[in-house]
Amino acid sequence: MYRTEWRPNLNNSASANMSKLSKAQTLEFFSTKLTTAYVLPQIVCTFEQWIENRDAIVHQVLQQLNPPYVVRSSAGDEDKHEQSLAGAYLSLLNVEATCDSLIKSVNEVFDSYQRQCPEDQVFIQSMLQQPDYAGVMFSQDPSTGAPYYIISVDQSGSTDSVTSGRDSEGSTYVIAHESVVSHIWLQQLIDLYKQLQPYYPDTALDIEFAIKDNLVYLFQVRPLQTRSLRDLPVAAYQLEQRCIYKKLHRLTQRHPYLLGATGLYGVMPDWNPAEIIGIKPKPLALSLYKELITDHIWAVQRFNYGYRDLRGFPLLLVLGGTPYIDIRVSFNSFVPSKLDADLAERLVNFYLNKLKQQPHLHDKVEFQVVYSCYSFDLQERLNELLDAGFSPTDLQKISSSLLELTNSIIADQSGVWQSDLKSIESLQQRQEQILNSDLNKLDKIYWLLEDCKRYGTLAFAGLARAGFIAVQLLNSMKGCGLLSETEHKQFLLSLNTVSSELVNDHETLDKQNFLNKYGHLRPGTYDILSARYDEAPELYFGSAQSGEYSQPGSREFSISLSRLNSLNQALQQAGFHVDAIALFNFIKKAIEAREYSKFVFTKSLSDTLVCIEQLGMQLGFSKTELAYTDIKDILKLHSTTLSAQETLHSSIQLGMNYHALCQWIKLPVLISDPADAACFQMLPGEPNFITSLSVTAPCCEADPYADLSGKIVFIEAADPGYDWLFSKHIAALVTQYGGCNSHMAIRAAELGIPAVIGAGERLYQYWKQASILQLDCHSKKVAVIQ
Known part of the structure; x- marks a missing residue:
């Protein structure tokens, strides 16, 4: 039989000796060592053997292995500690049991090698048909080296969809080392890794597998290039994991001031921190986001707009360095304040249960989970509550409260969003006053942020709410046939937002005037390390013009009289206090105001970051170091006699250490149970x-x-x-x-x-x-x- 007979001595240096084996030799070695998995029988030949004895090798395959076959690469430079070359060479599946098919397939695999050496191998196995699970298991997070099993699996019966990159329907499981798993097949894979690991000490593994009829088959094992677990600060990591579990266990309990039976946490709902500051933000960006919006401002805005009073509840909590929205708190804040407590409690529990059952909606909660405003399709959407035990009277109460709330917001002259727009205009004046004053850097930081909260983010939060309601109303008009697809598109094109102005101004304004207007913008709004437009204009714009996206000379939106009449009739029947013209004016102004208000308040934030950078330079701290400080530590300096040097040094060191630790922590985007933090x-x-x-x-x-x-x-x-x-x-x-x-x-x-x-x-x-x-x-x- 053509197979490699050499076996390494693994008594002394297992890892070093395993690295000398080819892919085929590795599988042959483990075929007699494993008790937790099987290796399919194989026939191995070198390139030299194939050239000299091709027909005999083909005959041996046809006699000894059951078809169909898989012909797999085993080049001399594959699966090494230095490089794996995973997927670099060809392997062929479902090869037919004919001489021509085998010869053609083996030739193709050898031809895929960069150059053929006499010792390069190809091996042939029977094809495992229709496995229950097939995929890849990493023994550590390949990006960070963190101690998690990362298991990507396909259950379609394919054996290569995960490894080939074609898999878009499979599942990926993340399991912290030493945690408990509920699925038997996952435990089988962990057991397989534990049996393989002693042969690869201090090395992460990449394991290809299949499971059929509760039997695990090992297809391949190779070193995974990633950070070593020897770098892991074990005690701190384990303490953080315990703290995460304890905090989640505590926060998922009932709270006397909150509706809803249990907690739920996500990185995307509501003020979606994953979108704005990222999954693992540095401490300065994270603390600024909390200070300016999610600690207090967000709840004041909701209360001002007619929703339940959640003042005192932070919206965002940090678990292992990842910012999460407290979804139960968020869902409470979308309940109209005038809805009675019993109905509100049942409604919040409905929201929580729906998101648990349909977790893919975690980034669409305001459109597909909660009812936060009245829209033309609301009655149809509310019908799902009937199946959940709500009565027609309950639905009427919910609808009426949302209609009253929405009417108060969109009122043409008296809507609360109008006062928010005036606040934004006031902020622009105050920005210039502070920046042009003789205040020192600490005082400028303090007052820029105070004004930003009072006149900026509070107003932006309100205008963002108005903008959401505007979009909801516009989309529901299209969905209910009150507006055609073409009219909907034309209306969006009629908007004059900061984005469209930026594109046009880039074409028409000279460089200095353009940067005077837009220079404060940063791709990472809260990130001090993200260069402003005026700090690196060539980086973002170069010398190219943006003519492809220049807007037409006239973008006026027009609508037929008959369409207006239909809209007015629908508005009157629904109980709105505005006509169609007033509604379109609100939608246009609200969407534009949302973008404009963000443009204005981010100038206060961006200038604050500049002042922090300048303060740091005076004290000997780099911008990179300052990214790890906490804004609350900087603000303390305004009202105390603490040493700025010592305070910032301590804050930076604490931030660096915690941020580094948190890179080892991997968490889901949605947490519904404390156990989710580990598996x-x-x-x-x-x-x-x-x-x-x-x-x-x-x-x-x-x-x-x-x-x-x-x-x-x-x-x-x-x-x-x-x-x-x-x-x-x-x-x-x-x-x-x-x-x-x-x-x-x-x-x-x-x-x-x-x-x-x-x-x-x-x-x-x-x-x-x-x-x-x-x-x-x-x-x-x-x-x-x-």
Whole structure:
């Protein structure tokens, strides 16, 4: 039989000796060692043996192995500690039991090697048919080296969909080492790893497997290039894991001031921190977001707009360095204040249960889970409550309270959003006063942030709420046939937002005037390390003009008299206090005001970051170091005699240490049980498709130095600071995080750029690996072309 007979001596240096084995030799070795898994019988031949004895080898395969076959690569440079070359060479599945098929397949595999050496191998096995599970297991997080099993599995019966990158329907499980798993098959894989691990000490493993009829089959094991667990601060890591579990256990209990039986936590609902500051933000960005919005401001705004009083409840909590929205608190805040407590309690529990049962809605809660305003399709949406035990009277009460709340917000002259718009205008004046004053850096930081909260983010939060209601009303008009698809699109094109002004101004204004207006913007709004537009204009804009996206000379929206009459009739029947003209005015102004208010308040934030940088320079701290401080420590210096040098040094060290520790912590995007912190299944993405356009184009990441023209551009978060992309003639946009009501979604719709917002981690990574994608927003489909 053609197989390699040499066996290593593994008594002394197991890892070193295993690295000398080829892929085929490794499987042959473990075929007699494993008690937790099986290795399929194989026939191995070297390139030299194949050239000399091809017919005998083929005859041996046909006689000894059951068809169909898999012909697999085993080159001398595969699966080494230095490089794995995973997927670099060809392996062929379902090879027929004929001499010609085998000869052709083995030749193709050998031909796929960069160059054939006499010792290079190919091996042939019987093909495992229709396994129950097939996939790949990493013994550590490949990105960080963190102690988690990462198991990607396909249950379609395919044995290569995960490894080939074609898998878009499988599942990925993340399991902390030493945690308890509930699925037997997951425990079987962990047991397999534990049996393999002693042969690869201090080495992470990449294991290909299949499971059929409760039997595990080992297809391949190789070293995984990642950070060593020897770098893990074990005591601190274990303490943080325990603290996460205890905090979740405590927070999921009943609270006397909160509706809802249990807690729920996510990175995307409501003020979606994953989109704005990221999954693992540095301490300064995180603390600024909490200070300016999620600690207090958010609840004041909701109360001012007629919702339940949640003042005193922080919206955001931090677990292992990851910012989570307290979804139970968020759901409470979307209940109209005038709804009676019993009905409100049942409604919040309904929201919580729906999201638990349909976790893919975690980035769409305001559109598909909660009822936060009145819309033309509300009555139809409310019908799902009947199946959950609500009465028709309950539905009427909910509808009436939402109608009253919505009427008070959209009122043409007296709506609360009008006063928010005036606050934003006041903020612009106050910004200049502070920046032009003789105040020292600490005082400027304090007052820029105080004004930003009082006149900026509080107003922005309100205008964002008005903007959401505007979008909800506009979409429901289209959904109910009160507005056609064409009219809906024309209305969006009639909007005059900061985004459209930026594109036009980039073409018409000279460089200095353009930067005077837009220079404060940063792609990472809260990140001191993210360069402002005026700090690196060539980075974001270069010398290219944005003519491809210049707006038409006239973008006026018009609508027929008969359509207006139908809308007025629908408004009157629903109980709205405005007519169609007033409603369109509100929708237009609210959407534009939302973008404008963010543009204004981010100047206060951006200038604050400049002042922090200048203060740090005076004290000998770099911008990189300052990213790890906490804004509360800086603000303490305004009202105390603490040493600025010592306070910042201590804050930076604490922030650096905790941020470094948190890189080892991996958590799900949605937590419904404390146990989820240690063992969870990643959510499949359900993206938000923007526009109804279709495009086929090459893919690339958002590199300001690259030529992005005509490309489908990938960015992790749908942060509006990436507006510079729209001046680069991009074909389309794909983001990992972001909701259908995010800023980038609004801007993509306005500019008529096809986009997939919030693809989710798995689909985002899958699509990003493609060379060419077809993005069909109308059919809500993305296809890998190449």
